[in-house]
Amino acid sequence: MSGIILPRRKLIARAGGLVAAAGALPILAGCDAISEAPAVRKILSMGEEMNRASQRALMDRDALAREFTQADLSPVFRSNGTKLPEGEAYAGHVATGFANWRVQVTGLVTRPLSLSMADIRAMPQRTQITRHDCVEGWSAIGGWTGPQLSRVLAAAGVRDSARFIVFRCADRIGDALYYESCDMVDALHPQTLLAWALNGEVLPIANGAPVRLRIERQLGYKHAKYLTGIEAVASLDGIGAGKGGFWEDRIDYEWYAGI
Amino acid sequence: MAEADSPAAPPAPPLASSRRVYRHRLPTRIWHWVNAVTLLVMLMSGLMIFNAHPRLYWGQYGANPDRAWFAIGSTADTGYVRFGETRIETTGVLGRWTDAKGREQTWAFPGWATIPTSYDLAAGRRWHLFFAWVLSIGLTLYMLWSLIGGHLRRDLHIRRAEWSPRHIWTDIKDHARLRFPRGEAAARYGILQKLSYIGVIFVLLPLMIFTGLTMSPGMGTAWPWLLDLFGGRQSARSIHFIAAWLLVAFFLVHIAMVVLAGPLNELRSMIGGWFTLPPEKEHEA
Numbered sequence: 001m002s003g004i005i006l007p008r009r010k011l012i013a014r015a016g017g018l019v020a021a022a023g024a025l026p027i028l029a030g031c032d033a034i035s036e037a038p039a040v041r042k043i044l045s046m047g048e049e050m051n052r053a054s055q056r057a058l059m060d061r062d063a064l065a066r067e068f069t070q071a072d073l074s075p076v077f078r079s080n081g082t083k084l085p086e087g088e089a090y091a092g093h094v095a096t097g098f099a100n101w102r103v104q105v106t107g108l109v110t111r112p113l114s115l116s117m118a119d120i121r122a123m124p125q126r127t128q129i130t131r132h133d134c135v136e137g138w139s140a141i142g143g144w145t146g147p148q149l150s151r152v153l154a155a156a157g158v159r160d161s162a163r164f165i166v167f168r169c170a171d172r173i174g175d176a177l178y179y180e181s182c183d184m185v186d187a188l189h190p191q192t193l194l195a196w197a198l199n200g201e202v203l204p205i206a207n208g209a210p211v212r213l214r215i216e217r218q219l220g221y222k223h224a225k226y227l228t229g230i231e232a233v234a235s236l237d238g239i240g241a242g243k244g245g246f247w248e249d250r251i252d253y254e255w256y257a258g259i
Numbered sequence: 260m261a262e263a264d265s266p267a268a269p270p271a272p273p274l275a276s277s278r279r280v281y282r283h284r285l286p287t288r289i290w291h292w293v294n295a296v297t298l299l300v301m302l303m304s305g306l307m308i309f310n311a312h313p314r315l316y317w318g319q320y321g322a323n324p325d326r327a328w329f330a331i332g333s334t335a336d337t338g339y340v341r342f343g344e345t346r347i348e349t350t351g352v353l354g355r356w357t358d359a360k361g362r363e364q365t366w367a368f369p370g371w372a373t374i375p376t377s378y379d380l381a382a383g384r385r386w387h388l389f390f391a392w393v394l395s396i397g398l399t400l401y402m403l404w405s406l407i408g409g410h411l412r413r414d415l416h417i418r419r420a421e422w423s424p425r426h427i428w429t430d431i432k433d434h435a436r437l438r439f440p441r442g443e444a445a446a447r448y449g450i451l452q453k454l455s456y457i458g459v460i461f462v463l464l465p466l467m468i469f470t471g472l473t474m475s476p477g478m479g480t481a482w483p484w485l486l487d488l489f490g491g492r493q494s495a496r497s498i499h500f501i502a503a504w505l506l507v508a509f510f511l512v513h514i515a516m517v518v519l520a521g522p523l524n525e526l527r528s529m530i531g532g533w534f535t536l537p538p539e540k541e542h543e544a
Contacts, residue, residue, distance in 0.1 A: 028359060028376045035375045035382055047389035051477070059481035066483055068319065076324035131320060131492060133476045135380065137312035138322035139492050217480050252381040258477025259388060 052256040055217075061185050065216035068129040074140040077132075077198060079206035082171035082178065085226055090170055098210035103194070107166070107232035110157035117210050120194055123147035123155075128191055134220040135253065144214050145197035149230070150188045158232050166239055167213055168229030173246065180224040181236055181244040181255075182215055191216040194227065219257035221247050280446045282534035287410065290401045291529055293393065298506060300390045303374040305503060306367075307383030313354075313367035315500055319491035328497070331367035338365070391471060398464050405460070414448060415457055421450045439520050442539035459509055463502055470499040 034040055084090075093101050098117050105113040129143040153165070165187040169178040186192055193214040196203050203209045208225025215222050222245070236242055241249035248255050283291070314327035321327065330341045331354050338354025340347045351357070356369040359376070370376035374386050405411040420426060430450045433439070440449065448456070472478040473485040473495035489495040517525045521537065528534035 028371060032375045032377075035386070041385070044385040044389040047385065047392055050392055051388060051475075055475075055477040055481060059477070063480050065476060065480045066486060072319060074320045074322065074325065076322075078322040078324060131476070131479075133474070133492065134312070134322075135384070137308065137474075137496060138314070139320045140322045141320045217477050219476060247381075251379075252385070254381075254384070259472075259475035 048254045048256055051254075051259045055258045056185070062190055063217075064191055065130055068131065068141050070129070070143070072141050073129065073199060074142065077140045077142045077207065078138065079204070080134060080136075080220060082173065082225065083206040085171040087172070090226070093210070094205065101210050101228075103211060103227050104168075104229045105152060105156040105231075106229065108159040108162040108234060109153075109232050110159065111155070113152070113156050115152070117196065120147060120196060120211060123151055126190070126193055127197075128193070128214075128216070130191065130214070130216045132220055132223070135257065143199045144193055144195040145200070146193040146195040146211065146214070148190060149192045149194060149213070150190070152194060152230065153187065153232070156232075161234050162232035164233050164236055164244070166229075166231040166233055166236070166244075167224035167227060168231065169224050170226035170228050176240070176246065178224065178226075178246045179240060180213070180222050180246070181233075181239070182218070182222065186215055186217065189215075189217070217258055221245070221253060222257050277538060278536045279533045280536060281532050282446065282528045283532050284408075284410070285532070286401065286404045286408070288529055288532060290397055293397055297390050297393050297397070298510070300374060300386055301394065302503060302507065303372060304383045304386035304390070307373040307375070307378070308380065308387060309500065310366045310368055310373065310378060310383075311380045315497040316493040317490070317497060318493050319486070321493035321496075329500075333365040391468070394464070395468050398460070398468070402460065415453050415460075417450065417453050417457075421453070426450060437519055439537070441537040443536065445536050446534065455509060455512070459506070463506055463509070466502045467499060467506070470495040470502065474499070 101117055103113075103115045103120065105115065124147060125145055126148055127143060127145040129141060132140050132142060149165070162184065164181050164183055166181045167179060169180075171178050182192075191214065194211050195208075195214045196211045198204065198207055203212065208223075208227070211227045212225040213223050213227060233239065236244045240246065243249045243252075244255040245253070247253040313331040314321070314323070315329040316325055316327055327341075328343055331349075332339055332341065333354040336355070337348055337350045338352070338356065340349050340353055349355075352369060354367060355363065355365050358364050358370050364370070366378055373383065375382050405415070427450050433449075434451060439445070440447075469485060470489055472482070473489050474492055479486050479492065485495070486492065489498055524535050524537075
């Protein structure tokens with residue numbers, strides 16, 4: 001690339017961009033106003049409900065997401081979101097190898113539990129090699145090991161009145177702790193795990209150590225990391241801003257993230 | 260052509276000087292304009308979604324540590340597009356551009372090309388995934404109507420004689436010379452026209468829908484054959500992106516042809532249905 005031509009070309013490109021932007025400004029502002037109008041948002045959000053209803057109609061409630069083989073693993077499993085939770089409490093858990101970490105199982109259960117990592121590893125385990133799909137568009141294939149959430153919920157005796165499971169996390173983003181939720185279909189799905197191992201090794205901190213959720217038929221932000229609590233509830237009202245998850249509350253990601 | 264005799268056709272307006280034919284029936288006209296809006300929204304909201312991860316891969320997986328065959332990115336002071344190993348500088352348009360408020364941005368596609376204009380993945384997805392339903396339902400209904408209502412058989416069906424290389428070559432030459440059919444012949448679709456409409460309705464649009472569905476973890480579970488058909492989620496994402504630009508290419512040629520063939524007459528026929536046949540010229544040769 002010639003250094004003499006470059007600045008001029010850049011200048012022209014930028015000037016052109018500015019002119020185009022200035023001319024289009026009122027139109028673009030109008031489009032954004034439409035995009036943010038409450039009625040429009042409401043209509044467009046019907047897509048989410050249509051996607052949830054049609055996907056549930058098209059698949060068996062226990063239909064398994066594709067499982068891959070060792071040969072298909074991503075060479076590097078990318079992490080996203082929190083890479084290291086802040087605060088002394090988490091640092092302390094890292095220092096002690098998560099020996100004192102507890103996952104509290106509470107809410108609409110007959111026997112509330114407080115599970116240590118040893119308890120979680122002592123339960124019957126499932127290992128699955130699945131594809132992790134980020135809402136942004138990338139995918140990584142990894143092997144996960146941990147007990148099925150359904151076993152944990154059975155041990156706690158989930159009441160019939162429970163309609164959702166809320167997942168509490170140790171990582172704080174800005175003003176609040178991360179959290180997520182799902183309905184009972186996904187909570188009881190055979191591939192929904194409390195994963196403590198990735199590719200046969202203890203879960204790295206960037207991927208949610210010591211234990212994270214796997215909820216294989218939905219996008220990555222549903223797979224809560226740094227799990228501290230599992231709460232059975234009848235309604236998502238009153239939890240966070242009521243939309244069922246940290247990003248759902250803040251930037252309007254879909255609660256049903258099957259697409 | 261055949262539609263001029265269709266019993267469903269309203270009476271021709273009393274404009275006697277040049278002959279008019281009822282060229283586009285109501286479902287075609289409705290679907291055409293619904294699609295015009297839908298495809299524009301889907302393209303622009305799709306570019307917003309692409310901006311969230313402006314890299315494309317082949318295969319089942321693909322993320323930042325993996326090799327991307329296509330990427331839009333930025334250096335300290337330039338923007339670029341990379342195909343394989345070839346980098347093309349695109350400062351001002353792709354990878355590094357100035358927004359309407361004069362601020363420098365390094366998202367892949369510029370604000371004037373995306374819905375909404377500034378980065379908002381959730382809003383882009385909301386538009387995209389709602390209009391995906393409009394597109395899918397509209398296409399399904401239009402395909403059924405074309406099949407049952409005779410549009411396919413009468414207007415799009417390519418007859419044996421039209422498949423002859425000589426006929427196709429003649430149509431290509433006529434297009435290149437901007438010599439368009441006149442008189443009765445103008446009421447029928449040419450071979451290139453038929454091929455492009457069939458290509459869009461029966462190949463490109465279904466390809467967009469199915470590669471889109473392949474990216475959904477839910478649909479990959481409901482219909483795992485999608486992953487085998489397209490060679491994985493990331494391959495499907497790449498094909499989705501390429502097919503989107505093929506639709507843009509169709510749009511550009513389509514607009515060029517409308518402009519060259521008489522924009523008012525063409526536009527009027529897609530609104531009211533009636534098309535004025537360009538009068539026959541005396542032999543030029």
